[in-house]
Amino acid sequence: MAAEHITTTKTSLYRTLPGKLCTAWLLLGVLTVGACRNSGPQSKPNKPSEPSEPNVAQAAPPTDTSLFDGKTLGNWKITDFGGQGDVHVKDGSIYLEMGNDMTGITWGAPLPAKTNYEITLEAMRVNGSDFFCGLTFPVGENFCSLVLGGWGGTLCGLSNIDYYDAANNETTRIVSFETGKWYHVRLHVRPDRIQAWLEEEGEEPLVDMDITDRKIDTRAEMDMCQPMGVATWQTSGAVRNIHMRKLPD
Numbered sequence: 001m002a003a004e005h006i007t008t009t010k011t012s013l014y015r016t017l018p019g020k021l022c023t024a025w026l027l028l029g030v031l032t033v034g035a036c037r038n039s040g041p042q043s044k045p046n047k048p049s050e051p052s053e054p055n056v057a058q059a060a061p062p063t064d065t066s067l068f069d070g071k072t073l074g075n076w077k078i079t080d081f082g083g084q085g086d087v088h089v090k091d092g093s094i095y096l097e098m099g100n101d102m103t104g105i106t107w108g109a110p111l112p113a114k115t116n117y118e119i120t121l122e123a124m125r126v127n128g129s130d131f132f133c134g135l136t137f138p139v140g141e142n143f144c145s146l147v148l149g150g151w152g153g154t155l156c157g158l159s160n161i162d163y164y165d166a167a168n169n170e171t172t173r174i175v176s177f178e179t180g181k182w183y184h185v186r187l188h189v190r191p192d193r194i195q196a197w198l199e200e201e202g203e204e205p206l207v208d209m210d211i212t213d214r215k216i217d218t219r220a221e222m223d224m225c226q227p228m229g230v231a232t233w234q235t236s237g238a239v240r241n242i243h244m245r246k247l248p249d
Contacts (some may be wrong), residue, residue: 003239063111067242068094079224079231080105096232097209098128102221104231111227113246114138119187121230121242125179128235129153132177134223139189143226145188146196146207149177150233158194158207159222162215171207182240188247 025112068074070092078087085097088106096103117140125132131150136143145159147166156173157166166172175198177183184199196207225231230239 043223051054063112064245067244068240070240074130075107075109076105077108079106079229081221081224081231085236093124094230095126095238096230096236098234098236101234102223102231103236104134104229106225106229107227111138112244115140115189115191115245116249117189117229117244119185119189119242119244121185122182122240123148123185123230124182124238125177126150126236126238127158127179128232128237130233130235132232132235132237133185133239134181134222134225134233135184135185136185136218136222136229136231137187137189137225138227139194139211139216142189142197143218144194144216145218145225146185148183148185148198149175149235152200153177156206159207159219160215160217161209161211163217165219171209173206175206180215190247 051183053157060150070074070089071075072089073087073094076094079102081099081102081104083100083102085099085103086095087097087103088095094105096105119135120138121133121135123133123135130153131147133146133148135146135148139148144161145166146156147159148156150156151167152178154174155167156175157169157171159165161169186197188195192210192212194207194209194211195205197203198206222229222231230237
């Protein structure tokens with residue numbers, strides 16, 4: 001009996017052993033694969049996306065300010081030259097009737113800028129033979145005037161540069177203006193330069209003046225148009241679409 005029991009036990013063991021060995025080898029293989037996976041490079045967890053920083057180098061677009069609504073004078077005041085003609089709004093334009101000698105309007109509110117700015121407007125000679133648009137404007141803490149069609153009807157330039165008016169400094173230009181025609185005027189003022197264009201005359205500036213270390217002021221009769229104004233001399237004129245915007249520094 002003992003011998004038979006031993007033989008039976010050995011037979012059972014031999015039958016059971018291969019299955020256990022297979023299970024062991026399978027378990028070992030799983031552990032090995034897991035170890036290999038764990039030993040590889042670890043992927044980093046995804047970080048929540050961070051809000052993008054604003055592009056501080058990109059300047060905001062310049063703001064355009066309309067200085068005339070086409071219906072009323074608004075902040076424009078009739079300049080009390082004495083002897084001025086009538087001023088009225090008609091068909092979206094400000095008409096400056098012929099005076100003895102000057103008729104004009106002066107801006108009566110704070111301006112968006114004193115330098116690094118652009119002024120655009122349209123101006124027309126309605127009647128007469130002298131300047132139909134004398135545009136006075138700030139240049140920092142000083143003031144200057146762009147004259148269109150003065151001294152007999154054709155002379156243009158800046159008054160004053162180093163105390164010399166548009167007829168007697170290097171900005172003098174001659175332009176033949178047509179009565180009843182609108183002219184688009186564009187003016188740039190920077191700390192070191194004044195530029196002006198008549199778009200009908202092409203892209204070449206009508207005025208391109210380096211004002212570094214130059215004395216800038218207005219003729220005495222234009223002082224009443226400060227800080228900004230438009231005036232005529234023994235001439236009827238009209239202006240419309242008056243805008244001002246800051247230029248990038």
